[in-house]
Amino acid sequence: MKRRKFLGLGVMAVAAMPAALSALSSIDFRATKPDTWTAHKVDEAIKALYGEIKAEESGVKVKAPKVASNGGAIPVTVKSDITAKSVAVFQDANPEATVCVFACDKDSIIDYMFKIKMKASGTITAIVEGEDGKFYKGSMTLEVAKGGCEG
Amino acid sequence: MGNMKIKAKLKGDVIGVKVMAKHDMLTYDQAKKKGKEANFITHITAKVGDRVVYDVSTSQFWSKNPQWKFKFKGASKGDMVAITWTDLSGKSVTESKKIK
Numbered sequence: 001m002k003r004r005k006f007l008g009l010g011v012m013a014v015a016a017m018p019a020a021l022s023a024l025s026s027i028d029f030r031a032t033k034p035d036t037w038t039a040h041k042v043d044e045a046i047k048a049l050y051g052e053i054k055a056e057e058s059g060v061k062v063k064a065p066k067v068a069s070n071g072g073a074i075p076v077t078v079k080s081d082i083t084a085k086s087v088a089v090f091q092d093a094n095p096e097a098t099v100c101v102f103a104c105d106k107d108s109i110i111d112y113m114f115k116i117k118m119k120a121s122g123t124i125t126a127i128v129e130g131e132d133g134k135f136y137k138g139s140m141t142l143e144v145a146k147g148g149c150e151g
Numbered sequence: 152m153g154n155m156k157i158k159a160k161l162k163g164d165v166i167g168v169k170v171m172a173k174h175d176m177l178t179y180d181q182a183k184k185k186g187k188e189a190n191f192i193t194h195i196t197a198k199v200g201d202r203v204v205y206d207v208s209t210s211q212f213w214s215k216n217p218q219w220k221f222k223f224k225g226a227s228k229g230d231m232v233a234i235t236w237t238d239l240s241g242k243s244v245t246e247s248k249k250i251k
Binding site for chain 1: 165176178179180193194196202203204205206207208209210211212213214215217218219220221222223224225
């Protein structure tokens, strides 16, 4: 009997959860920060997106294969436990630097996988804009055997 | 079949979503070579009901027929996840999948 009651409570808790979690606000970074997307260097792109910042090199993990045989589809995973407002990903091999910018909030789980194109070997950099106003950085340098931007 | 392949699975209290969309993702360089207009997905949003659970502004450097994964909390089995992408030409596609 007690067990049934407990289960019942559990179901209620689950049902009540969506209301307690905040909704992400959808931000179109292409419209709000247009200069970010045309910047050719990672530094310039970061400056265009966040302004003059100093990012701490901790708390952000970028995972990608050390040697990518096909530059046309490189799986990249960005992970962090930091409560973030946004996460931006850059690389320095392609003509422009910015790959994508995620909008996050306190309920977001920062564990994003996506496949990208890289023309040559280079470094992928991820910047996490923390809710505390600080910036955190993680990067990964990889070799690309066959460039993916020509196809 | 539609444009996207979506998988959404509940594990514990976290929903893992895996998506594959069909899109050429032509960069400016590639488009020039082919004599076409550059076109790529610029924005992707995932929603459960009215609540946005994933939101990303993307560039031409996501791969052709891009694949992506993400996780979120606060939905249960049977809820629908709706994924929407918009590309540079303004085309927009939305497809939904039930959470398993």
